[in-house]
Amino acid sequence: MLRAIRWISNLSLLLVLLLTTACALFNERPGPEFTSGPREQVFYANYEEVWRAANIVLQAYPLRVSNMDQGVLETDAIHGYRIFTPVYKPNDSPSGETYKLTLNVVRGSLERKVATKVALTKEITLQSDFFSDPKLLPSDGLEEKALLYRMGREIQIERALARAQKKHNKNR
Numbered sequence: 001m002l003r004a005i006r007w008i009s010n011l012s013l014l015l016v017l018l019l020t021t022a023c024a025l026f027n028e029r030p031g032p033e034f035t036s037g038p039r040e041q042v043f044y045a046n047y048e049e050v051w052r053a054a055n056i057v058l059q060a061y062p063l064r065v066s067n068m069d070q071g072v073l074e075t076d077a078i079h080g081y082r083i084f085t086p087v088y089k090p091n092d093s094p095s096g097e098t099y100k101l102t103l104n105v106v107r108g109s110l111e112r113k114v115a116t117k118v119a120l121t122k123e124i125t126l127q128s129d130f131f132s133d134p135k136l137l138p139s140d141g142l143e144e145k146a147l148l149y150r151m152g153r154e155i156q157i158e159r160a161l162a163r164a165q166k167k168h169n170k171n172r
Contacts, residue, residue: 038104038119039144045155047071047107050116053154054103057147061101071105084143096127097137101147118151120144 043050054073055066065074079098085091104119122144125134 038121039141039148040117040119041148041152042108042110042115042117043152043155044110044113044115046114047105047116049155049158050105050118050151053151053158054105054118056154057150058101058103064100071107073101073103073105075101086140086142094126094128096129096134097124098127099124099139101143118148120147 045053051068051071058073058075061078062076063073064076065072067073077098077100083093083097083099085093100123102121102123104121106117106119108115108117122139122141124137124139126137127134
């Protein structure tokens with residue numbers, strides 16, 4: 001009898017724990033903090049490598065400005081179905097929401113190594129109706145981080161291909 005009571009109490013405790021934690025598993029998780037201003041990253045690569053990687057990464061975007069001498073890449077206004085949506089957020093952006101990306105590339109050196117700094121800014125605007133002025137919205141920074149990460153990967157891929165080609169030519 002005592003064993004049965006203990007078994008029932010353990011089972012009820014387990015049931016209570018499962019019910020209280022199961023609801024927490026399906027709660028919507030908050031996204032990252034919204035920020036304004038550019039996302040910056042320094043690549044230990046020469047200017048031409050970084051510029052080439054930036055052009056490859058922004059190939060899917062409609063470019064408005066591509067000036068290598070000034071180090072500026074700027075997209076045209078992106079709106080509608082082409083807006084980047086993070087995985088944690090449903091794709092329900094308002095119809096008046098548009099954004100543009102501006103990428104600034106700067107030559108330099110860091111600790112006696114060739115370095116190139118990239119600053120990426122995402123300017124989001126929302127025009128609620130035809131007569132009102134557009135309102136600036138903050139960015140969550142995920143698209144900018146993803147683009148900078150992809151630039152770093154493109155630089156790594158290009159360097160690996162150059163090493164493989166050099167090794168192949170050396171073995172001939």
